[in-house]
Ligand SMILES: C=C1C[C@]23C[C@@]1(O)CC[C@H]2[C@@]12CC[C@H](O)[C@@](C)(C(=O)O1)[C@H]2[C@@H]3C(=O)O
């Protein structure tokens with residue numbers, strides 16, 4: 128990570144904390160225990176109320192998680208010139224502070240990869256031992272994709288939709304346009320010194336455009352989600368669990384019954400944060416529309432569009448923009 132001088136750090140956005148961090152902690156993040164028989168109902172409730180939940184007893188081997196964390200830590204510890212050999216994230220590669228193509232910045236460096244075998248995402252990797260990095264990525268991504276598909280099937284069951292693979296088959300498709308991201312947020316010690324009671328933005332507020340996102344981080348706090356009333360709550364970190372985001376596409380497919388969750392990451396002044404996120408997306412040609420059984424005889428809240436069209440529009444937007452707004456159908460009065 129490039130070390131910024133004080134004037135340069137001022138280009139980052141700050142969040143002023145009105146309350147001390149402890150009172151911002153919110154313990155009631157929905158918790159889904161996949162070993163319990165009623166977990167599908169918990170999932171539906173969480174997707175409707177928060178668009179977000181935490182998963183335990185997930186079945187992803189801890190060894191896959193710690194192996195990838197070790198490889199990612201090694202990669203981000205390389206000199207900048209080495210990391211840059213991976214190529215710029217256009218759209219896949221190594222990125223530093225600039226997020227997306229439209230001027231967003233954050234106190235973060237990252238690796239963005241496609242999971243599509245055809246595109247041979249792993250050729251983007253550089254570093255000392257790309258083979259062991261590839262191996263760790265493959266094991267982790269296979270296990271997390273399987274969990275994402277299991278969750279989507281439980282959602283279909285809970286929503287009484289048949290066949291139960293109606294959502295998961297989009298991730299299983301060979302042409303699935305899924306993405307994998309490793310984010311490294313170095314400590315940002317200058318934030319408090321410069322601005323007193325405030326935090327620097329690591330990753331600005333946004334919703335994820337895909338169907339479902341599966342996030343795992345180390346034990347450093349920073350992730351926040353926005354509630355319906357617009358307030359932000361901190362998600363206590365848990366390195367042994369996964370956090371699930373409803374994406375914009377799943378909001379549309381459930382005709383607004385599930386809500387995509389607005390989230391952001393604040394930097395920590397002492398510890399670095401490392402997160403790994405699988406964004407499960409459909410094939411580019413897939414039509415994103417409400418599932419017929421969720422229309423209840425009513426109208427779709429959204430215009431018809433393909434994932435290609437939505438992605439194109441998303442990539443011409445800023446991080447905090449409401450991307451779904453352009454695809455909402457105006458209700459006839
Ligand atoms: C500013 C942007 C970064 C982003 C593409 C976009 O134009 C708007 C959506 C952003 C987002 C958020 C979720 C994922 O991290 C991501 C990979 C995605 O699919 O959409 C990022 C994009 C990115 O970093 O390129």
Ligand SMILES: O=C(O)CCC(=O)C(=O)O
Pocket residue numbers: 308310330335342344350390391392402404
């Ligand atoms: O790094 C994190 O914890 C979340 C980042 C995020 O929301 C994203 O990459 O889309």
Ligand SMILES: [Fe+2]
Pocket residue numbers: 333334335390
């Ligand atoms: Fe996100």
